[in-house]
Amino acid sequence: MISVDEARSLILRNAAPGPIESLPLLQSLGRVLAESIVAPLALPPFDNSAMDGFAVRARDLEGAGPSAPVRLPIVMEVAAGFTASSPLEPGTACRIMTGSPIPLGADAVVMVEQTQEDAGTVVFARPAAPGQNIRLAGEDLMLGDRLLEAGTVLTPARIALLAGIGRADVRVHAAPRVAILTTGDELVQPGTPLQPGQIYDSNAYAMAAMVAETGAIPFILGVIKDDREQTRRLLEEAATYDVIVTSGGVSMGVYDFVGETLSQHGTMHFDRVAQQPGKPFTYATLWGKPVFALPGNPVSTMVCFEVYVRPALRRIMGQADGDRLRVWATMQEPFSKKPGRQAFLRAVIERTPEGDLARLAGAQGSAILSSMARANALLIVPAETTHLAEGERVEALTLTSFHQERTC
Numbered sequence: 001m002i003s004v005d006e007a008r009s010l011i012l013r014n015a016a017p018g019p020i021e022s023l024p025l026l027q028s029l030g031r032v033l034a035e036s037i038v039a040p041l042a043l044p045p046f047d048n049s050a051m052d053g054f055a056v057r058a059r060d061l062e063g064a065g066p067s068a069p070v071r072l073p074i075v076m077e078v079a080a081g082f083t084a085s086s087p088l089e090p091g092t093a094c095r096i097m098t099g100s101p102i103p104l105g106a107d108a109v110v111m112v113e114q115t116q117e118d119a120g121t122v123v124f125a126r127p128a129a130p131g132q133n134i135r136l137a138g139e140d141l142m143l144g145d146r147l148l149e150a151g152t153v154l155t156p157a158r159i160a161l162l163a164g165i166g167r168a169d170v171r172v173h174a175a176p177r178v179a180i181l182t183t184g185d186e187l188v189q190p191g192t193p194l195q196p197g198q199i200y201d202s203n204a205y206a207m208a209a210m211v212a213e214t215g216a217i218p219f220i221l222g223v224i225k226d227d228r229e230q231t232r233r234l235l236e237e238a239a240t241y242d243v244i245v246t247s248g249g250v251s252m253g254v255y256d257f258v259g260e261t262l263s264q265h266g267t268m269h270f271d272r273v274a275q276q277p278g279k280p281f282t283y284a285t286l287w288g289k290p291v292f293a294l295p296g297n298p299v300s301t302m303v304c305f306e307v308y309v310r311p312a313l314r315r316i317m318g319q320a321d322g323d324r325l326r327v328w329a330t331m332q333e334p335f336s337k338k339p340g341r342q343a344f345l346r347a348v349i350e351r352t353p354e355g356d357l358a359r360l361a362g363a364q365g366s367a368i369l370s371s372m373a374r375a376n377a378l379l380i381v382p383a384e385t386t387h388l389a390e391g392e393r394v395e396a397l398t399l400t401s402f403h404q405e406r407t408c
Contacts, residue, residue: 001270001274001279002272002274003274004342007273008308010269011283011290011308012315015313015315017173017315018317018318019174020173021171024168025162025167026159028172031215031317032151032152033171034150034172035171036146036148037162039141039143039146040143040166042142044139046101047102048100049099050134054112055078055088055102055103056088058132060091064125069124072091072121074095078101082101084104087103109128109132141165148162150318173318176216176217177219178217179237179241179244181238182204182224182247183223187201190205202298210306211245214310214313216316219241224258231257232257232261235286243290243292244290245294246294250281250282250293250295258282261286266287269285275342276366277299278304281300281304290312299346299369306324310322324399325398326380327395329347329349329355329393329396330357331388331391334388335388336386339383339384344380344397345378346361347359347375347376347396348361348377362374378396379396381394
């Protein structure tokens with residue numbers, strides 16, 4: 001049996017970035033850049049108006065005030081997407097819309113709310129400063145600026161930035177195709193009436209949802225019945241995908257054939273981790289594909305996925321650090337455990353002005369799915385720690401976006 005840190009180190013060391021593909025920009029959310037991006041143009045590409053109003057020469061409004069207004073004729077209009085047909089002559093004004101190019105000769109824009117129109121003229125009751133309400137060319141980006149480095153996760157704002165420089169597609173690391181298998185004669189699909197001794201297959205849905213959340217592509221291949229030959233056959237089919245994730249079949253039961261198949265046809269890297277929940281977690285390579293054989297209890301399945309599979313999938317997708325954000329929180333109640341195994345406690349963390357406060361989300365048994373559904377974090381209790389006191393600080397792995405996700 002190895003430690004959590006040893007298990008993570010081995011898994012992540014083997015998780016190399018996968019192939020690269022070119023995607024349309026709108027399909028790239030959450031993907032990891034496989035190229036560095038340099039600005040091919042300035043942004044904005046030309047001086048433009050930050051307001052609806054009137055472009056003027058600031059010198060023409062010197063001395064303007066309520067008792068000495070300045071009246072200028074409106075000699076042209078520039079709408080967004082168009083340019084002025086001629087320079088702005090001294091002593092004249094140009095009606096201009098937000099985003100429109102500044103006419104040659106103008107050096108200020110007065111917002112429309114600060115003016116008054118009268119019979120083809122505009123009246124100004126205050127002076128204007130040079131540069132007022134003008135967005136200068138290149139004030140956001142200059143030609144040749146390095147914008148995004150390879151390995152950066154694409155967020156909505158970064159996609160907007162790429163669109164703003166004219167990119168229609170982008171090179172990213174491909175999303176791995178993940179085969180999902182659950183095990184056990186007792187499992188039936190939701191929507192099917194339960195017979196005595198049967199339970200619904202919640203693990204397949206949990207794993208598929210968690211895979212999809214990472215940006216990888218889940219494929220549910222079905223339930224492996226308690227049969228040695230079917231176990232081998234379905235695992236062989238799963239090996240045609242990029243990654244294999246299973247739940248159940250790796251304990252010491254008579255019908256736990258997943259571990260047996262992995263031992264006979266693959267390479268077992270480890271089959272026990274000093275943690276709770278999730279001790280009977282197996283990591284193997286089968287016919288050249290990584291296999292994460294998770295325990296069958298639903299909470300153990302989900303905890304092991306968060307701690308090991310999620311960061312591995314994100315690394316395959318090109319992200320160096322694929323863990324969710326970790327924070328420190330203050331315990332609002334005591335907790336005790338036996339030494340020897342690192343614990344992951346389902347918890348609810350509340351953000352307050354005094355800091356993050358943690359309380360248990362409910363019962364901590366590995367089959368208690370309701371407390372996992374309430375949790376927004378896993379509290380990390382070191383293996384040899386036996387007691388957490390109320391008021392003690394504890395590290396937590398966040399499970400939801402109530403804290404900002406790490407994105408680069």
